[in-house]
Amino acid sequence: MNAPALLDVRGLDVHFGRHQAVRGLDFSIAPGETLALVGESGCGKSSTALALMRLLPADARLGGQILFEGRDLTTLPAPQLRALRGNAVSMIFQEPMTSLNPVLTIGDQVAEVLRRHQGLTSGAARRRVLELLELVRIPEPQRRIDDYPHTLSGGQRQRVMIAMAVACRPRLLIADEPTTALDVTIQEQILELLDGLRREFSMALLLITHDLAMVGQWADRVAVMHGGEIVEQGSSRQLFNGARHPYTRGLLGASLGLGAAPHYRAERLPEIASSIDPQTGARGFTLVQGRPTPFPPPPAAAAPLLRLEELHVRHPGAKPGTHAVDGVSFEIARGETVGLVGESGCGKSTLAKAILRLVEPEAGRIVFDGAEVSALSGRRLRPFRRQAQMVFQDPYASLNPRHSVAAILDAALRAHGVDVRQERERRARRIVDQVGLPTTALARYPHEFSGGQRQRIGIARALVLEPALLVCDEPVSALDVSIQAQVLNLLVDLKRELGLSYLFISHDLSVVRYIADRVLVMHGGRIVESGDHRSVWERPQHPYTRSLIAAVPAPDFGARRGGYASRAGGLSRPICDTQSLTVHESQAP
Amino acid sequence: MDTTKPARILHAAAAPRHSATSTLAPRSWLRRLAGPPRHAAAHAVDADGPAPATTWRLFLRNRAALCGAVALALIALLALAAPWLFPGDPLDMVAEPLLWPGQDPHYWLGTDSLGRDLAAGIAHGARASMLIGLAAAAVGLTLGTLAGACAGYFGGRTDAALGRLVELFQATPSFLFMIVVVTIAPPTIGVISLTIGLTSWPTVARLVRAEFRALKERDFVLAARSLGYGNTRIIFAEILPNALPPVIVATSVMVATAILMESALSFLGLGDPNRVSWGSLIGSGRDMLRSAWYLTAIPGGAIVVAVLSLNLVGDGLNEAFSPRLRGRA
Numbered sequence: 070m071n072a073p074a075l076l077d078v079r080g081l082d083v084h085f086g087r088h089q090a091v092r093g094l095d096f097s098i099a100p101g102e103t104l105a106l107v108g109e110s111g112c113g114k115s116s117t118a119l120a121l122m123r124l125l126p127a128d129a130r131l132g133g134q135i136l137f138e139g140r141d142l143t144t145l146p147a148p149q150l151r152a153l154r155g156n157a158v159s160m161i162f163q164e165p166m167t168s169l170n171p172v173l174t175i176g177d178q179v180a181e182v183l184r185r186h187q188g189l190t191s192g193a194a195r196r197r198v199l200e201l202l203e204l205v206r207i208p209e210p211q212r213r214i215d216d217y218p219h220t221l222s223g224g225q226r227q228r229v230m231i232a233m234a235v236a237c238r239p240r241l242l243i244a245d246e247p248t249t250a251l252d253v254t255i256q257e258q259i260l261e262l263l264d265g266l267r268r269e270f271s272m273a274l275l276l277i278t279h280d281l282a283m284v285g286q287w288a289d290r291v292a293v294m295h296g297g298e299i300v301e302q303g304s305s306r307q308l309f310n311g312a313r314h315p316y317t318r319g320l321l322g323a324s325l326g327l328g329a330a331p332h333y334r335a336e337r338l339p340e341i342a343s344s345i346d347p348q349t350g351a352r353g354f355t356l357v358q359g360r361p362t363p364f365p366p367p368p369a370a371a372a373p374l375l376r377l378e379e380l381h382v383r384h385p386g387a388k389p390g391t392h393a394v395d396g397v398s399f400e401i402a403r404g405e406t407v408g409l410v411g412e413s414g415c416g417k418s419t420l421a422k423a424i425l426r427l428v429e430p431e432a433g434r435i436v437f438d439g440a441e442v443s444a445l446s447g448r449r450l451r452p453f454r455r456q457a458q459m460v461f462q463d464p465y466a467s468l469n470p471r472h473s474v475a476a477i478l479d480a481a482l483r484a485h486g487v488d489v490r491q492e493r494e495r496r497a498r499r500i501v502d503q504v505g506l507p508t509t510a511l512a513r514y515p516h517e518f519s520g521g522q523r524q525r526i527g528i529a530r531a532l533v534l535e536p537a538l539l540v541c542d543e544p545v546s547a548l549d550v551s552i553q554a555q556v557l558n559l560l561v562d563l564k565r566e567l568g569l570s571y572l573f574i575s576h577d578l579s580v581v582r583y584i585a586d587r588v589l590v591m592h593g594g595r596i597v598e599s600g601d602h603r604s605v606w607e608r609p610q611h612p613y614t615r616s617l618i619a620a621v622p623a624p625d626f627g628a629r630r631g632g633y634a635s636r637a638g639g640l641s642r643p644i645c646d647t648q649s650l651t652v653h654e655s656q657a658p
Numbered sequence: 659m660d661t662t663k664p665a666r667i668l669h670a671a672a673a674p675r676h677s678a679t680s681t682l683a684p685r686s687w688l689r690r691l692a693g694p695p696r697h698a699a700a701h702a703v704d705a706d707g708p709a710p711a712t713t714w715r716l717f718l719r720n721r722a723a724l725c726g727a728v729a730l731a732l733i734a735l736l737a738l739a740a741p742w743l744f745p746g747d748p749l750d751m752v753a754e755p756l757l758w759p760g761q762d763p764h765y766w767l768g769t770d771s772l773g774r775d776l777a778a779g780i781a782h783g784a785r786a787s788m789l790i791g792l793a794a795a796a797v798g799l800t801l802g803t804l805a806g807a808c809a810g811y812f813g814g815r816t817d818a819a820l821g822r823l824v825e826l827f828q829a830t831p832s833f834l835f836m837i838v839v840v841t842i843a844p845p846t847i848g849v850i851s852l853t854i855g856l857t858s859w860p861t862v863a864r865l866v867r868a869e870f871r872a873l874k875e876r877d878f879v880l881a882a883r884s885l886g887y888g889n890t891r892i893i894f895a896e897i898l899p900n901a902l903p904p905v906i907v908a909t910s911v912m913v914a915t916a917i918l919m920e921s922a923l924s925f926l927g928l929g930d931p932n933r934v935s936w937g938s939l940i941g942s943g944r945d946m947l948r949s950a951w952y953l954t955a956i957p958g959g960a961i962v963v964a965v966l967s968l969n970l971v972g973d974g975l976n977e978a979f980s981p982r983l984r985g986r987a
Contacts, residue, residue, distance in 0.1 A: 425884050454886035467877035471899040480895070481885045601744065 075100045075138060075273050076241055076426055079355040082132030083125065083297075085115045085443070090116040093133070100240065103274040105268060105284040105305070107320075109295035109549035114277050114307070117294075118245045121275070122160055125286060137241070146309055156186040159234040163246035165226035169218040175202075176214035177231045183238045201232040205262060214380040223413075224255035228262065235266055241274045242267070248283070252412040253576065253620040260287050279549060281324045282579075282621075285309050293317045296352065316341065322356050323554040325579040332602065333406075333561045334364045335586055338554040359558070364565060372439060374538055374570050375424070375457075380433035380508050381415070382423045392431070393419040395594035400424070401538065406564065408585025408602070408616065410578055421542045425459055426450060438537070455485050458531035462543035464523035468515040474501070475511040479531045480625040484531040485534055496533060503566070504529045507628035521552035525559065532563065540572045545580060557584060578621050590614045621648060659668040697846045700860040723974020726967035737784040744778035748856060748934045750780075757949055770939075772954050782961055787917045787964065790851050794916035795909055797855025802862025803905065807827040807893050809863065810870025818866070824860040832857035836919065840928050847930055850923065850983055855914045865908055869901035903979040910972035921961055936961050 073098035079349060083091035086286040098104045106384050107115045119125045121135055124141060127343060137143040137158060142150065146550055150632035162168045179201060195214070201371040202210035205228040218226055227247065234242055236578060249257035267274045276288055284291050285305050290304035293316065301314040312318045318340030323333075331338065333338045344353045382394035393416040422428045424435060426442065435443040442453045468477065479498040487493050498508055504525040513615055515523055523542060528648040531539055541560070546627040547551040557580070563569060575581050581602075588605040590613065598611040609615045678963025683900040717723055736743075746752075751773040752765070760778075767777040809820040838854045840841060872881065882896045921937030923929050929938050936957040 081884055309664070363826075422880070427880055427883055451886045454884065457884075459881065459884045461877040461881060467881055469878040469882075472896075478893075480887070484885060484887050484891070530885075534885070647774055 073096060074136075076275075077136040078121070078133070079135035079136070081117065081120060081135060082128040082130075083113065086130060090129075090297055091120065094299060096292050096299065096302065096654075097567055098241065098273045098275060100273055101267065101271045102290065103264070103276060103288045105276040105291045106294060107278055107281060107284055107291055108322075109279055109551065110179060110293045114294050114296040114304075115245055117158065118243050118275070118277050121243060122154060122158065124160075129229055133513050135396055142172075152186070155182055155234075155239075156237045157239055158241045158243065158245040159237070159239040159243065161227070161230045161234045162248050163249050165223050165250060168230055169226055171218050174215050174217055175221070179229065179233050179236055182233050186237045188452055189329070191425060197236070198232075202229075205229070205232045205234075207232075207499060223251055224259065224482055227255075227259055231259075231262065231266070233387075235270065238270050239272060241273045241275065245277045245278070246279070247276075249279070253578070254412065256283075256615055257620040263287075276479075281320055281550065293320070297633055300336050309481045315356065316343075319356045322358075323551045325577075325583055329554050330579075330582055330606065332582070333557075335361060336447050337361045337561070338558055340554050340558065340581070341551040346653035353637070373403040374403045374438060376436040377424070378433075378434040378436070380420070380423060380435065381431045382419050382428060383431045384419070391649070392416075394423060394430075396433070397591075398433075399589060399595075399596060400601065401570050401572060403537070403569055403570055404447075404564075406573055406586050407582055408581035408588045409572060409591055410576065410581050410592035411575045412576055412617075415591045417591050418542055419520075420591070421459065421540045421572065421574055425540060426453070427459075450471075451485070455534045456536050457538040457540065458534065458536040459532050460524070460527050460539060460541040460544045463547050465521050465547075468523055468530075470515055473504075473512060474529075477526070477530055481533050500505070500529045500533045503532070503563065503656075505555075519552075520548055521555060524548060524552075524556050528563070530560065535567070536569075536612075538572065540574070542574045543576065544573075546575065546577065555578070560584065575577050578617060578624060590617070668680065678720045682766075713978040717974050720974040720977060722970050723977075726970030726974065729963055729967040730971060733784055733960075733967075734788060736781050738789045740778075740781035740785050744781050746778075748778040748782040749774060749932075756946075759780065759951075759952055759956075767956060768942060768950075769950055771950070776939070776953065776956060779938070780957060783936040783939055784932050784960065784964075785958060786930075787920060787937075787961070790847055790854065790920045791913040791917040793847070794854035794858065794920075795912040797852055798858035798907070798912055798916075799862055799909060800925055801855065802859035803898070805864050806861065806863035806866025807898065807901075810867040811874055811893050811897065813871075813887070820863070820867075824863050827857065827860045830857070834909065834917065836923060837926075837928060838925065843930060845923075845930050847933060847963050850920055850929065854919050857919075858912050858915065862905060862908060865904055866901055870897055873897045873900050880953070883912050903975075907976045907979065910968045910975065911985065914968035914972075917964055917968075919963065948957070958968035 077097040079095055080093055081090065081094040094113075094117060095345050096106075097105065106114045106117065115128075115364075116125065120129075121129075121132055121142065121147070123145075124296070125131070125200045126191050131143050134145070137153070142153075145153070169175065171430075171581065176198050179198045180189075180191065182188045183197055184191070184193040189416065198214060199210050202214060207213050207225060207228055211220070215307065216313075218229070223231065227250075231247075242263070248259050251259060259284065263274060263276075266272065276284070277581045278284060287378055289307050290302065291308045292299045293308070293314065294300065301308070301312065301317045308317065309321070312321055315481065319339070322339040323341060327340070339356050339358040342357050343353050344355070373419065377400070378398050380394055380397045383392050395416070397420060400405070409417050409420070418641045421429060425444075426435070430443060434441055434444065437453055438458065442450070475494075475497060478500065479493050482493040482496060487496070497511060501508060501510055506522060506529070508520070510522075510526070513601070518526065524547075528544075544560070545556050547554060560571070560573075564571065571584070573581060574585050585602050586599060588598075588602050589596050590605065592611075592613045598605065598609065605614065606618065610617055668763065726945075752775050753762065753769050753773050755769055755771050755773040757765055757769040760766060762766065765775050765777065767775070767780065768776055770779075776871040789822045798872060805820050805824070835857055836850075840850065843849045870893075879896055882892050887896070917936075920929065920935060924935045924937030925941040927938075927941055929935055939957035940954050940961075943950065943957070947954055
């Protein structure tokens with residue numbers, strides 16, 4: 070790298086009280102370069118991003134140097150810092166739903182940045198906002214400019230955030246998990262937009278993410294963080310082809326979206342085991358690749374465990390004729406895992422709740438184990454409740470914070486007529502052991518556990534009644550990659566030990582590809598495609614399935630983006646007319 | 659700690675057969691009530707990060723709240739010990755009238771125009787005031803929690819009907835309502851407490867309803883339904899313990915309001931004529947406000963101290979429970 074660095078971070082420390090979130094971070098970004106900061110939750114990557122903007126809460130202490138174009142941001146006085154923020158350095162956040170002010174129109178919010186930093190009059194600002202909205206490809210900007218955020222979709226809101234961030238042509242854009250809250254097909258578009266803008270404005274991009282697959286595609290260089298430190302950094306090609314650090318190798322191994330498509334009947338997912346050396350205190354990582362245990366072949370066609378016939382569900386208060394679930398029919402055989410894929414709002418969660426009779430279907434039949442359950446209610450529903458259980462997405466919201474693990478499991482058993490206390494305790498201990506938690510976990514409360522452990526408790530709660538069918542609604546979406554592998558392995562083990570059938574719901578195709586025998590693709594409340602886990606991938610029939618598969622990032626090392634080097638040769642594909650750029654040409658340094 | 663009492667009573671009513679809870683000491687119960695630190699996830703602190711301060715410790719760190727709690731404890735002690743400290747009826751004439759405080763060491767707070775011991779009146783009055791405060795708060799809490807829980811959990815028509823009822827009570831001038839009741843019914847402590855409770859439940863109901871509406875959407879409630887739990891169990895064992903913190907904060911203010919209302923009623927001479935309360939002491943002393951002002955000032959001061967400490971405790975609890983105000987230190 071010959072060019073002087075745009076941003077040079079030296080020995081950055083961030084302390085929250087006694088807790089050190091970031092330790093001695095060193096990295097630099099050249100103008101126009103994309104650096105990805107990758108790590109799991111709690112590794113300090115977001116604290117780093119906030120530290121760069123000096124947006125950390127007041128009780129945080131900063132150490133080290135952050136040199137932006139030679140100026141140290143850690144000591145810059147507040148007025149100069151404000152002039153820099155949103156102007157030369159800007160930032161976009163993870164949650165587009167909450168990062169826009171709901172009582173101001175999107176036009177006003179974008180214009181505010183321009184008026185504040187460039188002193189534009191309201192007329193000029195409005196013209197510029199229209200150009201920016203066009204630039205981030207908001208359809209019909211003339212009409213949308215006076216809309217309020219709630220009328221926009223998540224992807225569109227993120228585009229507005231991006232318009233705000235690039236309004237003053239920043240030299241550095243910090244994107245903190247910019248696509249995590251969005252659907253896969255939208256993720257792809259947002260990243261493409263960011264990359265296009267980077268080329269257009271010769272802007273450096275600091276991409277902060279937990280998603281390794283995404284990194285391979287869009288970043289020039291990657292820095293992997295763990296426990297507040299950078300464990301490895303290098304070009305993305307280097308990292309994907311020959312990662313040196315065991316943690317990076319572990320992350321790569323545990324990521325499902327990358328390259329090979331394993332299947333649970335054939336292989337186990339590798340897990341990262343971390344250990345701390347008692348002498349040196351250094352963290353060590355090893356990759357544990359368990360041996361797959363043989364599975365019985367998929368059962369021959371017997372009577373299905375669950376059969377849905379033309380199920381219709383309408384949200385209360387929705388207009389007649391608009392169904393969240395619109396005529397869904399399928400079967401799940403005993404011992405089978407059926408994967409259900411779809412984007413947010415396609416009705417997959419509503420379908421899951423309808424199957425478990427947590428929302429009332431409007432029409433259609435649910436037949437479980439030969440008996441119709443869609444007409445049962447109250448006490449007569451109880452035998453079905455014991456047989457069919459659910460695992461929820463958010464391990465933080467799905468456990469009652471006021472009950473200990475023992476109380477959670479005990480109440481479930483007691484509600485289903487296990488009257489002998491010793492028997493309840495025995496079964497609680499056994500299930501806690503089966504989901505891989507120590508027996509001491511029983512006396513503790515949900516908040517004392519990590520996200521992955523909580524998901525294990527959620528699984529234990531669902532399995533303590535020894536059900537036949539487990540409906541898993543996005544069970545690993547809220548978890549880190551390495552934890553995701555552990556929970557998926559656990560689900561596979563439990564399936565083999567207990568002969569469970571799963572309905573596995575996810576927006577993540579690569580997870581479904583691993584765990585499912587058969588895949589259903591849901592779109593707009595209907596099943597648009599179904600098939601064997603291989604054939605759906607290799608020969609997708611429905612255009613929607615194809616667009617889903619195309620949106621899965623593949624580590625092709627910049628093949629789909631304008632590379633860092635190609636910038637010198639000029640813009641390969643201008644994404645806006647040059648007129649919009651000339652307005653502020655004079656302000657560029 | 660006196661202030662935790664109504665909450666503990668309520669919880670016991672909520673989950674009577676909860677074996678794990680009943681064996682716990684009240685101190686650890688309060689800590690459990692504080693529940694998990696809600697900010698832990700938002701700050702992505704590692705598992706090996708510092709343990710966040712518990713609600714209990716945060717409350718103790720708040721000096722104003724601690725002062726309030728101590729003052730309240732002293733008042734409670736005084737109320738409990740009144741029959742031993744000042745045996746006999748405080749309404750008996752025991753000494754010559756209008757002794758000033760300090761004039762006779764045996765009646766160190768002085769006597770009123772009929773020669774009744776003011777110190778005995780204050781101690782026994784604390785009994786009446788505290789009893790009415792707690793009883794009224796208990797009535798208001800029970801009614802309000804039940805109504806709010808049903809309205810929030812079931813929604814729909816139940817919610818609409820209870821909503822109208824709440825509005826009806828809120829639109830009634832509560833003090834006038836009390837005066838009407840005590841002129842019809844005998845003004846005993848029980849009737850007064852019940853009436854104050856009846857006028858104060860709408861606040862609790864609205865609070866509990868809002869909490870229930872938010873909490874019933876949470877996944878753990880869905881999980882409880884999928885496990886086949888009945889509505890009663892879900893309302894009392896799953897949702898209610900999570901909805902309690904703001905209610906407990908409101909309770910301390912309710913007790914204070916009840917004490918004030920009873921005092922106002924007794925001041926007007928509409929209280930229980932056979933019991934001494936702080937309000938009736940002020941009421942009987944007001945004729946001699948210019949000549950013997952201490953007869954009004956001393957019981958007035960007692961009311962101020964009690965109400966102030968209840969409010970301080972309420973503020974302290976509010977701060978300790980609120981995830982936003984919790985320190986990250």
